[in-house]
Amino acid sequence: MSGLPATRRGALRALVSVAGVASFGIPVFVLPRGAGAAPAGAREAIELTSWVVIAPDGKVRLRIPQSELGQGVETALAQVIAEELGLEWPRFETEFFDPQINRTRNNVYVHTATLNSWGVDQLFEPMRIAGAQIRAMLLQAAAIKLGLPVEQLTVSGNQIVAVSGAAAVGFGEIAAAAAQLPVPAPDKVMLKSQASWTLIGKPLGRLDARAKSTGTATFGIDVTLPGMVYAAVRQSPVFGGRLRTYDETAINSIAGVLKVVAIKAGPSGYTVPPTLWDIIDWGMDDAVAVVADSWWTAQRALDALPIEWDEGPNAGVDSAAIALQLEEAVRRPGRTVRSEGDVEAALKSAARTLEADYHYPFVEHAPMEPMNCTARVDADGVEVWAPTQYADEAQRIAAYAAQVALKDVRFHLTYAGGGFGRRLSQDYVSQAVQVAKAMAGTPVKLIWSREETTRRGYYPPVALTRFTGALDADGRPTAWKSHAVFGRSPFQPYGVGRVPFAIPNVHVAYSTVETPPPFGWMRGVAHTQNLWMNVGFLSEMAEAAGLSAYEFQRSLLDEKLLDPQRADHADAVARVRRHRRVLEEVARRAGGGFHSRQGLGRGIATTDMSYVPGYRSSCTAMAVDVSLDGKGGLKVLRVVAVVDCGLAVNPQNVEAQIQGAINFGISNALFSKITLKDGRVEQGNFDSYPLLRLADAPAIEVHILPSTGEPTGVGEEGVPTVTAALVVAVHAAGGPRIRRLPIMDHELGFRRA
């Protein structure tokens, strides 16, 4: 584990000096002088620094250095740079960044992997500075052209005008001259005061809303090229299986079939930048692709193609065996990841102890747009179009797959039909390029079926946590002991370990076991696996103490109970205060007079998704109301959310992210599980891997707490929070104690009193 830095902005900055990081080609926020500018007077689009392109007619294009997966980052980041530039909203276009520019200009876009809810968090300051720099350059160039002092000029209506109103010059007329000027140093540009903002902090409409409401937005799967052919793809039904052979003659007679291509196993790219966590390539397996003149024909032919696999050692693995692996590991001592006080002594002297095991299954991300990528390989190089969360790695993997230099891969980032972490792996990019190489000169669009997408996911790992808790004679908790065991995954002890509640004796252990599927991050990461377990077990302790889960949580969010000798005391105090504030606020907003009873229950949970002490992030609380009919029927009625995310750059977008995360989390908690039998994933399409539909989606209220703090991410927190509140609500409504997800696997009748 390379370790997570204490603050994120510190993170990328502090780690850039680490040798080895630099060799990977990331680091340092540097804007090159007049980067790549065309000569003055040229009648072509002018690049102003790496962030903005101005056409001869003055039209402005803003570069968005993140993937738009639905999270609204395109709009939010445009707000940030347009604010400082002084652009009229929305009189500009946007384009996604080019990873080759980012690579050759020393990570000029600062943070391009779309993960960790970091789009706005990491890019707010750099894009404000970039906007201000470009504004200064345009003003300077206009001053020279108009022969006026720069102080007498301002940006208005997408041109430079004299404050007196006596003169004006369009962006197009001065862009070339501006590009020749030195880029002002980041600390030499004036940023606008918050009081003067007209874009940042406003609930502006999404830039892509019209295109996405008229069918005109181009997703990866919509890329269309002249002479394009289509590929359907299949990997071994067992993870790690190798391709032995296939019988092409069986499908030769199908009209439209053009070729069968064997795709080689190999790297699928790093799923995190080198400044975070372990750098592991989780790899991809062999595959077979059928190329045809339509995708439907290709898929039909693939279904008819006899393929022989060497299924390898995972052929015998099923979910029961994996459960046993976890059981065995949880009995062994894990690696201690947190220790305060003396848990064993506290357990011995306790008035009461409790023990429980909590289980989490493999889960598939299930973005609505299946995996796909379009590629063309010819003598001039490789051109790739893909919906991905990490364009830099997609480009690198494409170069690897085609065996060409990075500079010979032109990569185009498209809109993605959801990502949720799945598109941090570039397996489908490698596949498309391998097929395109076999079809030299012909563009190939490779698409996975829904079944392939479900069965060959990069799932977050299965997890089992064993808890032991102790209470004294007054019902106060005296010990908290947990041991989390994860399937194949990087070291991620934060989910189980970062419990904010003040309990005097704590011991947290962590282990992993090897399981067949490759690992993938998923919205909420290990907080999603662990928060509901922690909150669930805490509510078991609450019940033993004779308190409601809410009152129990509240009583433990008390800084006076924190041991002042703790090394992380300041962090622990700050977290307790913050959690208590949102907890009390959500209880108030949801309605104070409410009392759970048989048939109707409320659960409340909070999280800040903290990874390490000092980590800067949002803090979220949710109240979930459910009804049970006592005969197995469960309805999630209403979710009230309170969000402390610092400055909300776009409040309607923050609300959308929380609404979406709530439904995503409920969907997974109610329905989602990927199981293995004889090494094979048992689920396929949405009939066997159901998702939440509109009829079952709750009413949602989102309250954003006013704040002037730096903006922090909101994409993920809702998922762990709603999951935790939901399991508590089911119990509060008289239902069973949910210690294993998904909830649909439980008998949901009322508990016997």
Add this chain to the structure above:
Amino acid sequence: MSVEFVVNGKPVSVEAAPDMPLLWVLRERLGLTGTKFGCGAAQCGACTVHLDGAPVWSCQVTLASVAGAEVTTIEGLSPDGRHPLQDAWVDLNVPQCGYCQSGMIMAAAALLKRVERPTAEDIAQSIANLCRCGTYERIRKAIAQAAQA
């Protein structure tokens, strides 16, 4: 086999296998990529279009079966992309990733043709499409708003 039908008011003739699903005919042969592939198995509704005015999941409709029929896709729902549902979708910022929204809007348009002022229950019963981004709350509001327009 050549099949003639009408798409968004324009007559077309498509030469393809008779059992090719309408979804792929629209996307690959006619270049109408607004209609999306999500499951291919009558599960998600991303491929919803109108066939002679009624909503269908186009992954389940063969080319042969649409001979002589009128098909409307998201591209043809309104001449200028300003159907009251589309305006409500933009006004309330419904789309997130947006992949399912063509199908959602086509399903909602069919509902509004059938029921002028749908109740919450009508909406819940009629919109069976999947949205993984979880935009359901805003979809409900946008349909209600469009119904008032």
